[in-house]
Amino acid sequence: MPLKFKSFLQAKPAYKGGKSKAQAGVASKKIYKLSSNENLLGSSPKALAALQKNINNLNEYPDYNDQAFRLALEKFYDGQLTANQFITTNSGTANIELITRAFLEEGTECIYSNPAFGPYRGFPKKLGATSIDIPLIGPDFQLDVKGILNAINEKTRLVFITNPNNPTGTHLPKAQIDELVAGLPDHVVMIYDEVYYQYADAPDYVRALPYVVAGKNVIAINSFSKAYGLAGLRVGYSYSTPEIAQYLQTLRRPFMINSLSMTAAIAALEDDEFIKATVDLIQQEKSYLYAELDKLGVKYWKTQANFILIQPTIADDVFVERMLSEGIMVRPSASFGAPNCIRVTIGTHEANLAFISALKKIT
């Protein structure tokens, strides 16, 4: 008898991430990597110091249930959430995978809104579930709340939203989220991906926190890969109501996070200075980039995150290749549901100058 592979597992990978410098064939060159929304200032110095201090304890297992990490998160959220409401994992992506495994199977559905982060579509597919796209609408990529509510049926388990959104950089105003949360039936959970929240400053921006505190069926996704500058360590967390968090804990592998990643994450949570320097840089540099893109007449969307979506006049694959030959890595957004667009991470001023200079040269 042949092996019994699940047919839906033989599809494409759940998510194809951005290339590393080595994969792009530029590991040994001077290159500005503006393709993965990393922090170009580097990593939280407090996290780096904690790593050095703990490097000699690798013979010991960490806490099997990340107790110290979850208590540090409780403190970080000023006691608005308790330690048992946090699900600590290997990254935002690992959280998304864990949540889809917890709620989805063959015959169930989830809803997401393109342009969107790929795993919302990829992971459900790997479980044999159906993902329904209710695209963002209008020139500012707003949520089609009525469309989402109309698409919900008894098979629906999850609705994904991202705020600020990747790859558009735009945000969803509080009024839209209020309307969506109010309209969701009790059997549906909202996944609120807020991995770029540190960068958002719009007055009508809201995090997932008030909804979770109010006991709504909401799970917030967070990551240490972005503002904290720890993408290489693979660490993240989600938070939700005690009931949902307890359910998710049942799927979490014990000892999932290695002790160095956990030590660094705990230290990073206290590094307000580094977060402030990071956010200040992004605010300052986005003004510079807007002004330069305006001068060049390149279409772009105003951002609430650490990247900008632009629409060059040349084909996206040609644009990416020409940029690479000028020493700049950028990300095409077609696989995120934004065809003919390019996502550019906001870097240091030096990196942004290089990006603008390359842009002038290639277009």
Ligand SMILES: Cc1ncc(COP(=O)(O)O)c(C=O)c1O
């Ligand atoms: C919207 C969004 N969610 C989650 C993640 C996951 O980040 P990580 O898996 O590095 O924690 C990313 C990373 O690009 C993202 O853009």
